[in-house]
Amino acid sequence: MTKQQRYQFVLDYFEKHNPGAETELIYHNPYQLLVAVILSAQCTDKRVNMTTPAIFEKYPDIKSLSHAAFDELFPLIKSISYPNNKAKHLIGMARMVMEDFDGEIPDTVPELIKLPGVGRKTANVVTSVVYHQPNMAVDTHVFRVAARVGLTQNAKTPLQAEQQLVRHIPKEKIYRAHHWLILHGRYICVARNPKCDQCGIRKACKYYAHLTG
Template identity: 65%
Template sequence: MLKKERYQAFVNHFSDQMPLPETELFYENPYQLLVAVILSAQCTDKRINMVTPAIFRDFPTPQHLATSNFDELFPYIRSVSYPNNKTKHLLGMAKMLVEDFGGEIPSTVNELIKLPGVGRKTANVITSVVWNQPNMAVDTHVFRVSKRLGLVPASANTPLEVELQLTKHLPKEVIHKAHHWLILHGRYTCLARTPKCDSCPITSICRYFEKNQKMMQKMGLIEGNKPT
């Protein structure tokens, strides 16, 4: 299967089966999403959704958060991964938003990455989710699934390489959706250790599945070319 055909089949399937994908993080405005995404690094969305309601209630704006301090904010965050660093990041982020951006969430990747706790992945999430910009955030799910499917070459060893491949070959208008397609497929079907290939609806375009089938045929474990 040619790369162009693989991409087209991928887009066709998810456009039909998941036309309006959404992040599983709870939020009501760009500020809340930014807080949630910063907290979600190396942590589950489920855990983040448990702690953010209290944060959003008691620190409803960047101005409220900017006037807080470590000892006040830390108890809200203690149950997530790396709570010390994330507490510092949130406080620094809020203060910079107030001082440099008038309390408004910037809408470009280059501006967002100036904020404490915001790297390229987080900036891509914010711009693609809030403003539907054609930016691709590459987390572990996107990295794994895109390579397994064969959307990006196995030689792509960094998130940036994967991001550039995906944004190059995906139609611009679906890039913000494809981010969610890859994450959700990786979260619920194409699991890291035990991918659910038996129930996966896109094995016909999956290079990982094709490779495993050929290996099993060679070993005589399934019908096909058996060793002589």
């Protein structure tokens, strides 16, 4: 199977068997999405969604967050991973948006990455979801699944994987593909002992082919 056929098969399969609307981050504007994604590192979306309503009530916009006191923000997120870092990042992010970006959440990856707590993955999520740019956010799931299936080859970093994936996936499908790969990675193509017996794309999968000889 050629690489092109592999992509075709995988994308077609997911298009037909949409892994479905899973628990997703809840947000109502770019500000809220950015905050939610920053909080989501190493933490389930469900848990993030439990904390964000209180945050958005107390800090309804980027300006109010930029004036937040650490000791008041910290308790609101202390039940998720890395509350110390994240509280620091959120306030720093808001301040930089106010000072350097005139209070508007930037709409390009290079600008977003300058913000505290915003790495490439977060920047790609924000630009693809809010601004509909054809960017692929590569997290641990996407990285692992793409490598296993053979959508990427010898990708040593998330950035390399991102570049290979973006090259082969039609623009309009990139965000959905991102989500499909995550859900597939979460439930089927798990890190240890992947559930190949339940996998619908195994016939296009290099890992499975290798497994079965």
